Amino acid sequence: MIGTFFSNLKAAWPRKLFRIGMILAGATIVLDQITKLWILHGIHLPDRYGNKIEISGIFDLTYTENRGVSFGLFAGGMTSRVLLSLLSAVVSVFLIRWLTRIERPVTAYGAGLILGGAIGNLIDRVFYGFVVDFLDFSGLGFPYIFNVADAAINIGVACLLLDALVLEKRDAVKKEQGR
DSSP states (O other), X not given: OHHHHHHHHHHHTTSHHHHHHHHHHHHHHHHHHHHHHIIIIISOHHHHSTTEEEOSSSOEXXXXXXXXXXXXXXXXXXXXXXXXXXXXXXXXXXXHHHHTTOOSHHHHHHHHHHHHHHHHHHHHHHHHSSEEEEEEOGGGTOOOEEXXXXXXXXXXXXXXXXXXXXXXXXXXXXXXXXX
16 A cells, blocks of 8 residues: 555656645745744744744744644644644645646645645654744734744645636636637
């Protein structure tokens, strides 16, 4: 089964949309992990600044440990950590398999961003036991603190919605009109 999975990945690599999605996922993971390492070990936000650096009236760096999923839902102990990690891994495998078959660019962008975000947060959950969040736009009235992986997941979902609700219908109309 694992051998088949990797054979399918190798067979899909020549497909441009698969490569784009995987490259987006990889870039998201790298950017996410670099920013988290910078927060933890570069500026030592949790230790030096009382968990917060005020940047402007709309944006701050605020360190939090998210032990749940989005917005702290389902936070718990080791059981929650293991279950959320397994869920992230399963979703990641599903997204990779889906990427091997995607035919539309915006769908590939969305899947790649979601995959990268899921793996970025999975890495945190496995190594730290929580997800490192630090981007704070509470000055704009947005009460949640998030990270690069979370942003990528949300942008990815927006790409999928755009493609499904707008672009796919537009292309279907063009096809009907014979363009």
